[in-house]
Amino acid sequence: MIIVLKKNAGEKEVDNIRKKVETLGLGIHVSKGEERTIIGVIGDESIIRNQPLAALPCVEKVMPILKPYKLVSREFKPENSVIDLDGVAIGGNKIAVIAGPCSVESADSLLEIATGVQQAGATCLRGGAFKPRTSPYAFQGLGEEGLKYLAEARQKTGLKVITELMDPRDTELLVKYADVIQIGARNMQNFRLLTEVGQHKKPVLLKRGMSSTIKELLMSAEYIMSQGNYNVILCERGIRTFEDYTRNTLDLSAIPVIKELSHLPVVVDPSHAVGRWELVLPMTKAAIAAGADGLMIEVHNDPGNALSDGTQSLLPAKFANLMNEIKTVAAAVGREI
Numbered sequence: 001m002i003i004v005l006k007k008n009a010g011e012k013e014v015d016n017i018r019k020k021v022e023t024l025g026l027g028i029h030v031s032k033g034e035e036r037t038i039i040g041v042i043g044d045e046s047i048i049r050n051q052p053l054a055a056l057p058c059v060e061k062v063m064p065i066l067k068p069y070k071l072v073s074r075e076f077k078p079e080n081s082v083i084d085l086d087g088v089a090i091g092g093n094k095i096a097v098i099a100g101p102c103s104v105e106s107a108d109s110l111l112e113i114a115t116g117v118q119q120a121g122a123t124c125l126r127g128g129a130f131k132p133r134t135s136p137y138a139f140q141g142l143g144e145e146g147l148k149y150l151a152e153a154r155q156k157t158g159l160k161v162i163t164e165l166m167d168p169r170d171t172e173l174l175v176k177y178a179d180v181i182q183i184g185a186r187n188m189q190n191f192r193l194l195t196e197v198g199q200h201k202k203p204v205l206l207k208r209g210m211s212s213t214i215k216e217l218l219m220s221a222e223y224i225m226s227q228g229n230y231n232v233i234l235c236e237r238g239i240r241t242f243e244d245y246t247r248n249t250l251d252l253s254a255i256p257v258i259k260e261l262s263h264l265p266v267v268v269d270p271s272h273a274v275g276r277w278e279l280v281l282p283m284t285k286a287a288i289a290a291g292a293d294g295l296m297i298e299v300h301n302d303p304g305n306a307l308s309d310g311t312q313s314l315l316p317a318k319f320a321n322l323m324n325e326i327k328t329v330a331a332a333v334g335r336e337i
């Protein structure tokens with residue numbers, strides 16, 4: 001059960017509810033959002049079902065939520081969430097385009113790519129400084145040096161910066177440098193990491209695990225939100241199936257399904273889904289047609305020599321072409337790019 005307090009409710013009102021709930025042998029979890037405070041009741045809800053909590057003057061509504069994810073659900077918030085990155089919105093009518101290299105490799109190449117994607121219309125720059133690589137011998141990322149290059153590129157281009165956090169010990173560093181913290185597919189169920197980013201207000205882009213169900217993705221988002229961070233963006237990046245022609249299989253139906261179940265914005269990453277640059281454009285079009293709120297696309301100035309994911313990376317000119325081609329699809333579904 002969730003108790004949503006009115007905007008003007010303060011500590012006194014929360015304490016009052018805490019006492020009432022605790023006398024019944026239940027616990028509470030208080031989430032203080034920028035807008036309002038939400039109290040989650042922990043324990044056997046049936047004990048409290050007949051208590052007239054909704055009649056308290058500080059209470060806006062009391063919601064029994066049957067689904068295991070609550071703060072994430074459409075029942076909890078019927079209107080779409082828009083995550084504001086200080087001037088760039090993810091989740092509104094305009095489709096947000098995030099583009100950049102898989103890994104940050106050098107200051108010069110990052111700036112060249114960032115300038116290219118910005119001129120083509122992207123509003124956010126992606127680039128990994130801490131890379132989750134299958135092989136321990138593969139390039140692991142530049143660490144803090146990479147974060148500094150991202151910050152420099154932001155300063156020169158005005159793009160917002162998205163980069164991946166793999167280790168809770170690096171959280172403060174990422175909070176300092178990034179506009180959005182990415183939690184990668186391999187860490188979607190790293191609950192310690194989710195709890196950690198939940199304790200900050202920094203927006204989080206949560207990627208779906210390659211073998212995770214939509215429900216599991218939503219439960220992971222609930223971990224972050226239950227800590228008080230409501231700035232969550234979900235990302236479909238392809239799942240593992242028997243098909244091996246593509247790197248993964250882009251689960252297009254996840255887009256309308258998530259939008260039915262949740263108010264959170266959905267970004268689609270066609271690059272990691274298909275693993276081949278030639279397939280990025282058609283799947284980007286399909287993602288827009290299916291209702292994606294944003295796109296994450298890998299772009300590299302020299303894909304043949306990229307330190308990671310060159311085969312799925314578009315040259316800046318190809319990315320510019322993609323940006324042109326998707327306009328008509330966006331317009332056909334009433335969206336803007």
Ligand code: PEP
Nearest residue numbers: 128184185186207237272
């Ligand atoms: C990435 O976006 O850099 C990445 C590693 O993607 P994923 O976690 O989806 O594999």
Ligand code: MN
Nearest residue numbers: 102298308309
């Ligand atoms: Mn990559």
